[in-house]
Amino acid sequence: MYIPTSTARLKATFGFSALLALLLSTVQAQQLCSPQLCITATVFSKESTTIEFSLSAQIDSVGWVGMGIGGQAGGMAGNDLAICWPANAAGTGAIVSQRSATMNGPPSPLANPPAFKIQTPKSGFITTATPKRFTCTFSRxxxxxxxxxxxxxxxxxxIYAVGLQPVVAGAGGDPQKASIQQHTFTGSGSLEITKKEGTSAGNGTATTASAAPGATHTPGTGSDGGGGGTSPSTEExxxxxxxxxTLTKVHAVMMALAFLIIFPLGASLVRxxxxxxxxxKWHRPLQVTGFLTVLAAFGCILAALAKSSSLNNGAPMVYSTHAIVGFxxxxxLVLQGSCK
Structure with missing residues (x-):
């Protein structure tokens, strides 16, 4: 009879551990997770012309969850967006609104949206989770x-996003007319598509995914708000x-005041x-006032960016064309002022 030596046992143990780690990493790679949201994508053999996405909130009190594909990798521009929120106070089902984005701004509802279908048994506040957290499952x-x-x-x-403010229902309950507040958390990454036999209906109800450390969320590609330390409360x-x-609005008002009133007025006096x-004697004070107003507005937006970065645990920001031109x-202006 063969009795394994200690070296053989060690090799066998190492081989089993490596195989187990490989299997675990394969399972974890089938979901894209951040500390706020986990997403899966599935194609069923008997529904091979559609793909099913499931978005599972990892935090309490979310207002909506959303995702987009087909456009800019790190921003909203060009992406087809699906935004989901709870269907009712009872916590059963979900509502999906299909929208598009041509820039990193509020997305526009589609006039003739394609057929996105909510999978009601797999959507809502999942009762098996403690505490109950919102999941939206839809096919397209x-x-x-x-x-x-x-x-x-x-x-x-x-790309994906999570908003904490509740969605304001549209006229007649039309999802395309609903008012959706700005997101609080965003991110992006590559999501593996799982292939399963059968149909969606034959694969049970939704379960809340876990944000495992080995998940395919790519650090640095979005504002996931993860990391160590104590997470801020919803109120915070x-x-x-x-x-x-507020800082963003003050920034906009001050910039408009400087470039639409103060600078043109100073230039018109001379012209x-x-x-x-x-x-x-009036031209110079006006131009200096405009310059200082721009600096104050710039300080406001820098403060807003700093707060946004701290809220999202220092994740890098995705800057729009507006921001780049502004910088x-x-x-x-600073260079011009220093040359005088």
Missing amino acids: PLNLATSPVAATAASVHI ILETQEQID FFSHLQHVF ILVGA
Whole structure:
């Protein structure tokens, strides 16, 4: 009879551990997770023309969850978006609104949305989870013209977002007319597509996925709000978001005041009234006032960005064209001022 030596036992143990780790990593790779949201994608053999997405909240008190595919990898532009929220106070089912985004701003509802279908038995506040957390499961055609997914695709790149503010229902209960508040958490990554036999209806109800450390969420590609330390409460997050919104509005008002009123007024004095005495005594103070107003507005938006970054655990920001042009413009103003 063969009796394994200690070396043989060690090799066998190591081999089993490696196999187990490989299997676990394979399972974990089938969901894209952040500390706020886990997403899965499934194609069933008897429903091979559609793909099913399941978005499971990992935090309490979410207002809505959403995802998009087919567009910009790190932003909203060009993505076909699906935004979900609870269907009723009882916690059963979900509502999905299909929207599009041409820039990193509020998405537009589609006038003739494609057929996105909520899987009601797999959506709502899952009773098996403690505490109860919202899950939205919906299916969509693979071959949409705007964001097709190949039938042979092994994965799909997605963006995702979580909002804490409740959705305001649209006229007549139309999901396309609902008012959706700004997201609090965002992210992006590659999501593996799981292939299963049978149909969606034959694969049970939704379960809350766990945000495992080995999940395929790519650090640094979005604002996942993860990391160590104590997570802020919902009230603290909402308060910070309100401060960010206020700073952003102040920034917009001050920039408009500087570039639409103060700077044009100072330039007009020199252009049209240079023949008047002492006109330059008014021109210079106006231009300096405009310059200081721009700097103050710039400070407001930097403070808003800092708060947003801290809210999202220091994740890098995705800057829009507006932000890039703004940085260049303020830099040019500072350079011009330093040359005088």
